[in-house]
Amino acid sequence: MRIVLVGPPGAGKGTQATRLAETLHIPHISTGDLFRANISQQTELGKLAKSYMDAGNLVPDEVTIAMAKDRMEQPDAEGGFLLDGFPRNVSQAEALDELLETEDMKLDAVLDLEAPEDEVVKRIAGRRVCRNDSAHVFHVTYTPPKKEGVCDVCGGELYQRDDDSEETVRKRLEVYHTQTEPIIDYYKSQGLVATIAATGPVDEVTRRALEALKRDQ
């Protein structure tokens, strides 16, 4: 299956993507994680991406599309993939369509995770992520780790992402509304969108997403 996950920052894309990818046996491709890996390895791409990310803006299309394309062309993605954070505007969606067309492939579904704005701001403000693995995510009040600052899963150090400050979150939400939301209409016109309520227990959200994917088949 080839799936795209969209939704505002804090909707739980990363959490759900990890779970869905595992269940469906497809790689989870997160452009945010790919940029963060480049930042920690101090590559040229990482240096460029960081300045945009810290301000809550999108990294320019040219480098983002090239990076996503490169990842989708890896052998493990031949049979399908779950895209998390890509595409994030209409020109990226068009580039993805072109790429898929040249390979004679198409998307199976676009899952739109919906959560109220005040809820996503609260989730992000308290979010703490493990330095070893971005799939190990905690929240200082909702899902606190047993020991403050330490990952329950692997003992790694928990940190707050540079772009999770309240000011940057507001900017990311604005960018989401103006640049990313239009891709939902773009995909609606292709009949691909399933809207998933992203509130309530994490398991429940995963169940809703899997249900929606079954209906689409």
Ligand SMILES: Nc1ncnc2c1ncn2[C@@H]1O[C@H](COP(=O)(O)OP(=O)(O)O)[C@@H](O)[C@H]1O
């Ligand atoms: N497809 C993309 N196009 C441009 N920038 C991106 C893209 N994916 C990720 N980024 C950059 O990485 C940042 C963090 O993205 P991500 O980890 O997906 O977090 P979230 O979905 O919580 O905002 C974005 O604010 C943006 O700067």
